[in-house]
Amino acid sequence: MTDVQDKIPTPVQQASGGVAATLFRFQSVFGLIAVFVAAIIFSPRKNGEILFISADNLANVVRAVSEIGIIAVGMTFVILIGGIDLSVGAVLGLAAVGSAVLMVENDWGFLPSVLLVLAIGLVFGALQGVATAMIGIQSFIVTLAGLQIARGLARIWSGGQGVAISYGDGPKEAPSSFAILGERTFGGLVPIPVLIFSGVAIAAVVFLRISAFSRHLYAVGGNEKAARLSGVPVVRVKIAVFAICGLLASLAGIVHAVQLNQGSPNDGIGYELDAIAAVVIGGTSLMGGRGSVAGTVAGALLLGVLNNILALNNIDSNIQLLIKGLVIVAAAALQRLRPAS
Amino acid sequence: MRSLRISLAATAVTALVLAGCGTTSERTSGASPEASKSCKGADGKYTIGMSQANVAEPYRQRMDDDIRAAAKEVPQFDVKFADAAQDNAKQVADVENYITQQIDLLIISPNEAKPLTAVVKKAYDKGIPVIVLDRKVEGDAYTGFIGGDNVQIGSEAGKYVAEKLLPSGGNVVELKGLAGATPQAERHQGFMDAIKANPKIKVIADASGDWLREKGQAQMDALLKANPKIDVVYAHNDPMAEGAYLAAKAVGREKEMKFIGIDALPIPSGGIKAVEQGRLSATFTYPTNGKEAIAAAKKILVDCGTVERSQILPTRLIDASNAAKIYAEENPTG
Numbered sequence: 001m002t003d004v005q006d007k008i009p010t011p012v013q014q015a016s017g018g019v020a021a022t023l024f025r026f027q028s029v030f031g032l033i034a035v036f037v038a039a040i041i042f043s044p045r046k047n048g049e050i051l052f053i054s055a056d057n058l059a060n061v062v063r064a065v066s067e068i069g070i071i072a073v074g075m076t077f078v079i080l081i082g083g084i085d086l087s088v089g090a091v092l093g094l095a096a097v098g099s100a101v102l103m104v105e106n107d108w109g110f111l112p113s114v115l116l117v118l119a120i121g122l123v124f125g126a127l128q129g130v131a132t133a134m135i136g137i138q139s140f141i142v143t144l145a146g147l148q149i150a151r152g153l154a155r156i157w158s159g160g161q162g163v164a165i166s167y168g169d170g171p172k173e174a175p176s177s178f179a180i181l182g183e184r185t186f187g188g189l190v191p192i193p194v195l196i197f198s199g200v201a202i203a204a205v206v207f208l209r210i211s212a213f214s215r216h217l218y219a220v221g222g223n224e225k226a227a228r229l230s231g232v233p234v235v236r237v238k239i240a241v242f243a244i245c246g247l248l249a250s251l252a253g254i255v256h257a258v259q260l261n262q263g264s265p266n267d268g269i270g271y272e273l274d275a276i277a278a279v280v281i282g283g284t285s286l287m288g289g290r291g292s293v294a295g296t297v298a299g300a301l302l303l304g305v306l307n308n309i310l311a312l313n314n315i316d317s318n319i320q321l322l323i324k325g326l327v328i329v330a331a332a333a334l335q336r337l338r339p340a341s
Numbered sequence: 342m343r344s345l346r347i348s349l350a351a352t353a354v355t356a357l358v359l360a361g362c363g364t365t366s367e368r369t370s371g372a373s374p375e376a377s378k379s380c381k382g383a384d385g386k387y388t389i390g391m392s393q394a395n396v397a398e399p400y401r402q403r404m405d406d407d408i409r410a411a412a413k414e415v416p417q418f419d420v421k422f423a424d425a426a427q428d429n430a431k432q433v434a435d436v437e438n439y440i441t442q443q444i445d446l447l448i449i450s451p452n453e454a455k456p457l458t459a460v461v462k463k464a465y466d467k468g469i470p471v472i473v474l475d476r477k478v479e480g481d482a483y484t485g486f487i488g489g490d491n492v493q494i495g496s497e498a499g500k501y502v503a504e505k506l507l508p509s510g511g512n513v514v515e516l517k518g519l520a521g522a523t524p525q526a527e528r529h530q531g532f533m534d535a536i537k538a539n540p541k542i543k544v545i546a547d548a549s550g551d552w553l554r555e556k557g558q559a560q561m562d563a564l565l566k567a568n569p570k571i572d573v574v575y576a577h578n579d580p581m582a583e584g585a586y587l588a589a590k591a592v593g594r595e596k597e598m599k600f601i602g603i604d605a606l607p608i609p610s611g612g613i614k615a616v617e618q619g620r621l622s623a624t625f626t627y628p629t630n631g632k633e634a635i636a637a638a639k640k641i642l643v644d645c646g647t648v649e650r651s652q653i654l655p656t657r658l659i660d661a662s663n664a665a666k667i668y669a670e671e672n673p674t675g
Binding site: 044046051054056057060064067159160161162164165256259260261262264266267269270307308311312314316317 | 396421422423424426427428429430433434435437438440441442443453455456458459520521
């Protein structure tokens, strides 16, 4: 079985298609550079200082991107196998509520709360994977249902309202160690959410480079039937992918709760669309089989920089929506031009 | 060198790390700003940042419009607007962007208290005066709060029902706002306390319309079927009251009962017009405070004065007798 599998091209082989292919492969990185340079040019200045590249502002940009970025990494895996996960925003809300309720109302410790919340995300995702891989329902439908279910669970768990998190050692207080995740910075330099996002992104890139799972992933996304015939464990791959996506969504939910000192059942509404946008701008094909985590990270940062520079210039929020929409269309249009590998 | 730095910074992961490493998040807590520090008097130019929770709600659109209109009268003011679209995380980023822009004063109508408290404090600690509108933040790291009193508004509505609409008693149906929202709880509480004065009034049913016209209509459809005798419909806002009116009209029962709402927005689709046109018996103003916010900003920045820590604006009863007059007052340009 393995020698058949070995004939499936690796992502590295797929990418080696000349200069043009490389350009397209890294379109989001070049896009990010372009937007970054444009942001510097169009940045408002105060007393000769370019506000956009001030350290505080760049930290704000990457911190604001972290949650969507973490979700988008998981979303990349799902889209690589030709699926979609619409439930991530609701799972984020469920995880945010879960962290708050467990630590504040149930007085759980830091580690057990976080582990349980992560496990919930993992199992939730895995169940969605089971429904799409074993029962054969389209992932769009499965996760649309998952969105409703997670949102409903979040509302039930929280009693329908936001659960405020305050820190301390007393009853009805979250342990102070939890606050470190959101507020403080590592060594006074890097905001923790950014560290978590970087860690997730690097782990995902490395994972895709070294594991056989990566080959299975691209194979399932490229041609599911062919993959199955070549002995790729399609069902297991799909369940694993949705489980990873659910796990990362709930990790983002924990980060979300701690950054806002609250877990609300309405957190994360529409985040799935931002994550999909980051993946698409990152050059991952919605048809599956083609794309990269690095592209997604660049896509998420591009959206973050764009959001930031539009806000710094006080562009009307409706115009902001318009511009972001056009960027997504442009990214998708570029992909159509990309030569087949 | 510069271009090298830019290209480095722009590559995906590098940008992440670079930006992260550049962080110098200083935290100067405790130092509360004196109003005079930001005051450059009448000759100064001031940039004001307005952070709105969600412009998609007509009430909040009107709040922005009121601020815009009032600021036009102050030549020194330049007001920027940001819309958080009901997302706490987005509103935090909006305020952080204002801090980056080094605005002279922040006006914020928070989406929710707890998630916005820290960033409002951050702005305040950096010496930016902060005026909080409509919904509060926690703690005391702000310059002034301006808002309405929802308990009092509910109570006025209850009094109106007890004394004017149903002096000899009757059946009331209550259409509530979104569950878990503070105004919903307060508008309910004030109302219930006030109708106690007339023990012959009974609230026979209630339902949640989530502040929405269509939801109010759907809920009323069911309530009408279940309750043969309804005398008053008390809705927590005007859109739900209008929805209830439409439901009653659809089954020909709109003349049997009175409808009252809350908010009284002076816009064509708002409650004042609905009263003027006879669909609602009454509505109660919930002031947007936009005008008052700019007045407070002027006091702080231009007059170098101080403002009240908490300014609660009274509600007004709008009924057939004053609707047209008040609508005209609120829209002087037509």
